[in-house]
Amino acid sequence: xxxxxxxxxxxxxxxxxxxxxxxxxxxxxxxxxxxxxxxxxxxxxxxxxxxxxxxxxxxxxxxxxxxxxxxxxxxxxxxxxxxxxxxxxxxxxxxxxxxxxxxxxxxxxxxxxxxxxxxxxxxxxxxxxxxxxxxxxxxxxxxxxxxxxxxxxxxxxxxxxxxxxxxxxxxxxxxxxxxxxxxxxxxxxxxxxxxxxxxxxxxxxxxxxxxxxxxxxxxxxxxxxxxxxxxxxxxxxxxxxxxxxxxxxxxxxxxxx
Ligand code: CO8
Numbered sequence: 500x501x502x503x504x505x506x507x508x509x510x511x512x513x514x515x516x517x518x519x520x521x522x523x524x525x526x527x528x529x530x531x532x533x534x535x536x537x538x539x540x541x542x543x544x545x546x547x548x549x550x551x552x553x554x555x556x557x558x559x560x561x562x563x564x565x566x567x568x569x570x571x572x573x574x575x576x577x578x579x580x581x582x583x584x585x586x587x588x589x590x591x592x593x594x595x596x597x598x599x600x601x602x603x604x605x606x607x608x609x610x611x612x613x614x615x616x617x618x619x620x621x622x623x624x625x626x627x628x629x630x631x632x633x634x635x636x637x638x639x640x641x642x643x644x645x646x647x648x649x650x651x652x653x654x655x656x657x658x659x660x661x662x663x664x665x666x667x668x669x670x671x672x673x674x675x676x677x678x679x680x681x682x683x684x685x686x687x688x689x690x691x692x693x694x695x696x697x698x699x700x701x702x703x704x705x706x707x708x709x710x711x712x713x714x715x716x717x718x719x720x721x722x723x724x725x726x727x728x729x730x731x732x733x734x735x736x737x738x739x740x741x742x743x744x745x746x747x748x749x750x751x752x753x754x755x756x
Contacts, residue, residue, distance in 0.1 A: 503532045504554075510547035510697040511690065512540055519555030525608045526564035530582050537589045547701055548693035549593065551616060552600040552686065553609075559601045559625065560609025565634065576639075583608060583640035587615035591712060594705045596696055600689040601625040601676065606664070611640035614649060617708060619675065620689045621667040622682040627675060628664035648715065649675055700738035700754040706730070 504515040514536060516523045523529075540546050553559040563583065571579060590597050590612075599605075599616035605627050613619050613627075621627075629638050629646065637643065638659065647655040650673045658665070667679040680688045696704055706729035714722035733739055738754045745752035 502529045503536050505536060511693045512546045513550045515552050515554050516560055517554040522558035522561035522604060523553040524561055524564040526567045530586050533586050537593060541593055546595055547697040549595050549597045550600050550689045550693055551597060553602055558603040559605040560612055561604045562607030562609050580639035587611060587641055590615045596708055598689050598693055600685050602685055607631055608640045611638060611642040614645040618677045621670060621676040621679050622685040623667055623679055624682050625667040626664045627670045629659050630662040632660060632662040701756045702736045702738055703733045706733050
């Protein structure tokens with residue numbers, strides 16, 4: 500059985516990281532497989548939204564695979580870190596929105612993976628943390644930047660410097676997750692969110708994701724220029740005409756793209 504399982508439900512692709520016996524720890528095989536699957540999804544316009552979750556009851560992903568890392572040379576560790584960063588950038592830059600359905604432990608590289616997704620729905624059982632400091636290292640898959648952006652410097656510092664875990668309710672209060680739900684409602688909630696997004700104009704959805712992402716790493720003038728360009732693309736679309744006509748005719752819009 501593959502370490503990444505993909506199930507398609509209409510326009511939604513559900514990816515499950517499948518190494519439950521080691522709490523879905525990310526080894527090189529998982530990262531390379533994720534890279535392959537995500538590269539295929541990127542080109543597949545029939546997939547409108549992606550959900551990423553972990554196999555089993557206990558973990559989303561409990562981090563990079565420590566038993567693999569312990570054997571790595573400095574050079575191998577560097578390349579491993581760059582591979583992880585590349586995969587997470589692929590998620591962030593995927594045209595389709597990506598939802599993390601966090602079913603349990605999201606630690607270290609697993610928390611970093613969840614943070615690279617556009618939204619996070621967490622089960623009540625989920626736990627988040629960047630415990631790398633306890634291993635004598637620091638986050639290596641972009642976590643210092645993404646956590647700081649999501650929760651602000653002081654809390655990011657506290658979590659990174661103590662390595663302590665927080666529960667789903669604390670993660671929600673910090674703005675690290677969008678919503679916390681009962682464990683047995685997790686996938687259903689993620690799918691409902693995905694279906695809602697999949698029902699919109701996909702030109703507008705992709706433009707919105709790109710505009711929000713670009714705004715994070717640039718100044719307001721550049722962000723506004725980028726937004727205006729993407730707004731123009733939406734404005735030129737058939738979906739824009741349909742969306743506005745449907746409003747005026749008091750009926751649901753039927754988007755084509
Ligand atoms: N890597 C490898 N194996 C793991 C990992 C992991 N990250 N996490 C759990 N496992 C394995 C355990 O070794 C155990 O295997 P076995 O049954 O063969 O003994 C199995 O999964 C079940 O785990 P536990 O028995 O430990 O389960 P518990 O319920 O007692 O504890 C915890 C659950 C608290 C999640 C615990 O497993 C734990 O602390 N795991 C490690 C968490 C961690 O430190 N994660 C961060 C790793 S470092 C990282 O992610 C860096 C990312 C950037 C890398 C940059 C590259 C250089």
